[in-house]
Amino acid sequence: MMLEEGVGKQILASAGVCVPASVVVSTPEEAAEAAVSVGLPAMVKAQVPAGGRGKAGGVVHAVTPEDARAGADRLLGSALFGFPVERVLVEPCIDHDAEYYGAVLDDPLQRSPVLLCCGVGGVDIEERERTHPGSVQRLVADIGSDVDPADLHALAERAGIPAERVTAVADMLAGLWACYRSTEAELVEVNPLVVDAAGTAWALDAKVALDESAFARHPELQQLLGDGQAQPAGTPLEEAARQRGLMLIELDGDVGIVANGAGLTMASLDVVVYYGGRPANFMEVGGDNYTRADSAMEVVLSNPNVRSVLVNFCGAFARADVMAEGVVDALVRHPGHVPVFFSIHGTGADEGIACVRQRLGVEPYPVMDDAVQAAVAAAKEAQL
């Protein structure tokens, strides 16, 4: 879960990292007042949980209170990367002559945490590594141990940080490491990281991603977040699914899809597209959700764009018979909507197929590709 910059900076500050004294506000007038109180010139920054805001026009440099007011007025109520901008962060500008980069994250191939440092910051760091291989230096660390300060010094030196600033940057990296471990973060990234004339290292931006699976054991973070995180605005159909405890992503097609398991559900969408159809949604009823296929079917049927439905089950842990029964229950409760095409395999398939046959008088397809082609053809026919 990516955090907004303001919350990320609070977390960094509590780990001893220097961040500019900022204020988060939600009206243009407050932004003007905040700019005066933090000190001009100031930055006014849209608060959405995504990187690359500067390039996307989400950051305004304010020399006067009126600049701050006008900037906030433009940002508030707009949308950035699909998130509504409801708050802006106002902070003083910190004078600097160079920008660096520092981060701690999980490395999925090493299966270890890794610290990153680069002597050039304020840019897309992946792009930088592509165009200048070796410019981003790495240090693989142990999740259960402290990092040796000497190793952090060496990392900053390798990354090309000027000698007189190595200690300040290494201290910043130590702070990021402490923050990463204490919050069980997936990512703690500072870009740009700068050092002022007095030799103090500052985090001018903060990208902190927390692990939702670890959230339950961090009441302090839950309190910090409250309900002040921007959520991507869901469509009414997505909200209806969420209220039933299901995760649905609405797409612009007409073939509704109910499948189990993330992989099989994605594959169902792909195969619909491969055979010339347009999927109406992503929604999986796998894992512990497999007993709720009736709700899932009802949500899919409630989409007015749906012209046919593909039911694609392959039982492993999720039993195909239980899911088929749920879907059939929903179709019996809401008869006559649109044609439904079944492919049922794996654990509990025989019972599931029998249930569909007996209660709906419909014959499931022995091959998934055939069920998909039939669903695609039916949707096309209905559109004629």
Added chain:
Amino acid sequence: MTTSIVPASDDDVLIQGITGRQASFWTGMMLRAGTPVVAGASPGRGGRQVEGLPVYDTVGDAVARHQVGTSVLFTPSSATRDAAVEAMEAGVRRLVLLAEFVPRHDVLSIMEVARRTGSRVVGPNTAGMVVPGTHSLGIMPGFSNEVFRTGPVGVVSRSGSLGTLICLELVSAGLGQSAFVGVGGDPIVGTTTREAIEELADLPGTRAIVIVGEVGGVMEEDAAEAVSKLDVPVVAFIAGRSAPPGRRMGHAGAIVTGGRGTAEGKVAALSDAGAVVANTPRIAAITVAGALATDNRMNSSARSA
């Protein structure tokens, strides 16, 4: 030296968390598939029996009385780290972690202990592994001969449901599996796709590899680097080609961010390395059957020449 992914045919199995409802059910299914499950461990439940198997309070108690090569963990996500470390400290060298939503830092801790002890960790968030005829380790229908039969194909999948369908299509196409390895749907898993295909390609019965990948992460790109070095044909299916960017597609690991982890990137990396990337699971199975038939003809013409 890290323990192999695939167990030896006589490798005995322990179930941690065996007294839970799902664990009891799936222990029965594993036994039905012929798996040599010998015991269970559940704290505070020692002395009971599940499916006729003895249950112990600790892994230590279980290994004192049984030769355990593999432990399958049905523990809840929050208890998985401690249970995994307990098993490794007690000398169990192969773990299958089924739980979804294990905190990432717990996975990193587990992997630190695994590196220190030379243990093999598969998962978390995996449906498990199947070696047809000898082992079904987890929540896969290893008991079904419509899905699993002994055969020449090594299958590696991030997904249980899609992996099951591909295995079923392989059997429909007249083939079977040397082994199925579910590596898991999380961003960080103990065994990577690359490690799994390298080991499966080396199994004596393997004559083809199927990679079942999906959007998100870099495991398929990493595996592609190994594909050209394998001496068996590789067929892949990548799920999520129609996934909208920035949305998490059901698996924690299945998300395209900042142009990375895209299906196109994975398809290109695998194709460039010489794998055939199929458009549907059925086409994947037919492609494998075709490759093996060509292989057979070449072998027989080589023999007759």
